[in-house]
Amino acid sequence: MSKTIIISNRLPLQISLEDSNLEVTPSVGGLATGLKSFHKDGDSIWIGWSGLTEEEIPENLLDDVKEKARKEDCVAVNLSEEEIDGFYYGFSNRTIWPLFHYFMEYTEADKDHWETYKSVNRKYADEVLKHYEDGDHIWVHDYQLLLVPNMIREKQPEAIIGFFNHIPFPSYEVFRTLPWRDEVLEGVLGADLIGFHTYDYERHFLSSVSRILRHQVNFNEITLPERIVKVDSFPMGIDYNKFEAAAQNHFKNTEEQRTELQRRLDHHSNETPEAKLILSIDRLDYTKGIANRIRAFEYFLDNHPEFIEKVRLVMLAVPSRSNVPQYQRLKREIDELVGRINGKFSTVSWTPIWYFYRSMPFENLIDLYTSCDIALLTPIRDGMNLVAKEFVATRINQTGVLILSEMAGAAHEMNEALIINPNNFEQISQTLIQAIEMPIEEQQQRNKTLQKRLKRYSVEKWANDFMKALHNTSQDRDAFKA
Numbered sequence: 001m002s003k004t005i006i007i008s009n010r011l012p013l014q015i016s017l018e019d020s021n022l023e024v025t026p027s028v029g030g031l032a033t034g035l036k037s038f039h040k041d042g043d044s045i046w047i048g049w050s051g052l053t054e055e056e057i058p059e060n061l062l063d064d065v066k067e068k069a070r071k072e073d074c075v076a077v078n079l080s081e082e083e084i085d086g087f088y089y090g091f092s093n094r095t096i097w098p099l100f101h102y103f104m105e106y107t108e109a110d111k112d113h114w115e116t117y118k119s120v121n122r123k124y125a126d127e128v129l130k131h132y133e134d135g136d137h138i139w140v141h142d143y144q145l146l147l148v149p150n151m152i153r154e155k156q157p158e159a160i161i162g163f164f165n166h167i168p169f170p171s172y173e174v175f176r177t178l179p180w181r182d183e184v185l186e187g188v189l190g191a192d193l194i195g196f197h198t199y200d201y202e203r204h205f206l207s208s209v210s211r212i213l214r215h216q217v218n219f220n221e222i223t224l225p226e227r228i229v230k231v232d233s234f235p236m237g238i239d240y241n242k243f244e245a246a247a248q249n250h251f252k253n254t255e256e257q258r259t260e261l262q263r264r265l266d267h268h269s270n271e272t273p274e275a276k277l278i279l280s281i282d283r284l285d286y287t288k289g290i291a292n293r294i295r296a297f298e299y300f301l302d303n304h305p306e307f308i309e310k311v312r313l314v315m316l317a318v319p320s321r322s323n324v325p326q327y328q329r330l331k332r333e334i335d336e337l338v339g340r341i342n343g344k345f346s347t348v349s350w351t352p353i354w355y356f357y358r359s360m361p362f363e364n365l366i367d368l369y370t371s372c373d374i375a376l377l378t379p380i381r382d383g384m385n386l387v388a389k390e391f392v393a394t395r396i397n398q399t400g401v402l403i404l405s406e407m408a409g410a411a412h413e414m415n416e417a418l419i420i421n422p423n424n425f426e427q428i429s430q431t432l433i434q435a436i437e438m439p440i441e442e443q444q445q446r447n448k449t450l451q452k453r454l455k456r457y458s459v460e461k462w463a464n465d466f467m468k469a470l471h472n473t474s475q476d477r478d479a480f481k482a
């Protein structure tokens with residue numbers, strides 16, 4: 001029986017070493033959290049990196065790492081420290097990531113990083129080929145593996161290959177600056193079907209293909225000499241039922257079952273029942289606009305002192321890519337901003353910002369989603385932003401207001417949210433007031449519509465739509481040949 005081979009940089013589980021023992025934790029990030037439920041329910045294997053470098057895994061634990069992955073139908077790709085450095089911290093996160101998010105001033109063009117990126121992509125492709133059997137569907141994910149589709153195609157010309165990009169695809173004018181732009185496009189074009197979160201990313205990609213490689217593009221089809229490649233948008237959803245059920249269960253918790261975080265949050269609302277909690281959750285990443293968000297919050301308090309002691313910003317930033325200098329600088333900048341603003345506005349009974357820099361277990365995420373009144377998500381650029389969708393899904397009585405940046409892919413499907421430009425502090429400030437003062441009926445009306453849509457376009461539907469389209473594309477390919 002044929003299977004699906006999922007392949008992404010990281011596995012949905014991350015293995016780490018604690019006191020010489022292997023610990024398994026779930027991966028953070030939209031790709032892993034979203035695709036996990038598809039993988040769990042279907043007949044698939046998932047190939048990716050375990051989170052430990054070759055040097056970190058003691059000889060006697062090598063088999064245990066494989067076994068931990070195997071238990072979850074995963075195959076761990078072994079990567080050395082040098083490979084992680086050039087491939088992950090290097091080309092993926094110092095070249096492609098900033099370029100595709102329009103941070104051109106952060107984009108490096110290092111030939112050694114590019115060489116390592118190529119060889120590691122080859123390693124992933126070879127791992128897929130080891131597991132591939134005729135009829136399998138191969139689904140390659142994200143910007144770390146742009147060359148993999150063609151590397152598989154060269155060895156298995158008949159393979160059915162899909163590729164999905166979880167981050168934006170930039171406009172041609174930005175993409176064309178990449179020294180290895182031809183190779184990158186040719187790599188992706190090894191796929192039969194290429195998916196993006198939004199139509200804008202799709203058309204930017206098509207425009208780059210037609211202008212750089214000069215391939216013929218008709219509507220959403222690219223004609224190569226030997227095949228047709230289809231390109232389409234598939235906005236990724238969330239496991240709606242999981243978040244809804246978690247929120248329902250959360251409210252059934254007895255006093256003893258409540259987490260420490262929940263007790264603190266409840267304490268806050270008992271002490272100041274009229275004060276609003278404003279939530280933000282992101283990986284600590286410059287694309288997420290965290291520093292700007294804090295500055296906008298300062299602007300709001302400066303210009304509307306009547307809200308002092310009436311609001312609190314609860315900010316969860318999850319450590320991410322901390323070997324990359326920009327992330328280290330951002331961390332310092334946020335620490336300073338939070339310290340300065342708390343120093344400037346705090347009163348004896350109130351601190352304006354609660355800042356957590358750590359990963360949290362799922363139940364704490366649910367505590368935050370359900371206890372806050374407003375979610376303030378202000379990315380400068382974001383492929384999708386699943387946090388926005390998760391916040392709405394957990395509002396089981398339909399109250400709560402989502403403020404969302406127009407630069408997030410999710411904004412295209414979430415018109416009922418309050419949409420803002422993350423660089424416009426005055427607009428953010430006014431929107432915060434609108435959210436704080438929004439009547440309950442209006443909140444419920446907006447969330448009801450959003451929830452209906454999110455429930456319908458769940459992650460399951462996203463994955464099934466993509467796989468169905470991939471299947472159809474492969475049938476069209478056979479017809480094209482005939």
Ligand code: ADP
Pocket residue numbers: 027028029030031033034281282283316318358359360361362365384385386387388390
């Ligand atoms: P990105 O993929 O850029 O990280 P998304 O908003 O699309 O951004 O996805 C983030 C995912 O990571 C969400 O599914 C969210 O629930 C999860 N997540 C965020 N913070 C944490 C955390 N502290 N612990 C566990 N999961 C988290």
Ligand code: F6P
Pocket residue numbers: 009010028029030031032142143166167320321383
């Ligand atoms: O959604 C973009 C993305 O880079 C995913 O590929 C990844 O799962 C997530 O963000 C987290 O990033 P990283 O794997 O670098 O920690």
